[in-house]
Amino acid sequence: MVVIVKDRKERKPSQGRKKILIERIEIKSNRQVTFSKRRNGLFKKASELCVLCGAEIAVIVFSPAGKAYSFGNPHVDSTISRFLNENYQSNHELAIRPPIIYHRHGFSVPEQ
Numbered sequence: 001m002v003v004i005v006k007d008r009k010e011r012k013p014s015q016g017r018k019k020i021l022i023e024r025i026e027i028k029s030n031r032q033v034t035f036s037k038r039r040n041g042l043f044k045k046a047s048e049l050c051v052l053c054g055a056e057i058a059v060i061v062f063s064p065a066g067k068a069y070s071f072g073n074p075h076v077d078s079t080i081s082r083f084l085n086e087n088y089q090s091n092h093e094l095a096i097r098p099p100i101i102y103h104r105h106g107f108s109v110p111e112q
Contacts, residue, residue, distance in 0.1 A: 058071070
């Protein structure tokens with residue numbers, strides 16, 4: 001058996017990944033494709049954090065069209081309920097609530 005190994009110097013160097021500008025994508029179809037890919041990447045990173053660290057995570061994303069997507073470990077509902085209940089109970093005496101609490105209970109968020 002003969003193995004032929006090419007010398008690295010013979011290959012053209014690749015340009016690697018290019019830095020992209022973080023600004024709104026104007027072409028709607030390109031924006032939707034980017035949203036889908038990045039949403040999947042975000043959910044994958046959240047899943048990895050759960051596996052590596054044992055974290056409980058809830059991620060909710062709304063598409064430009066208004067459709068909701070969610071990822072949760074163990075479940076989105078239980079993680080958000082836990083967050084809301086713990087924050088509501090611990091902050092109730094201080095009358096300080098995170099904005100998500102105000103939204104859930106129909107209060108207007110105070111200006112800070």
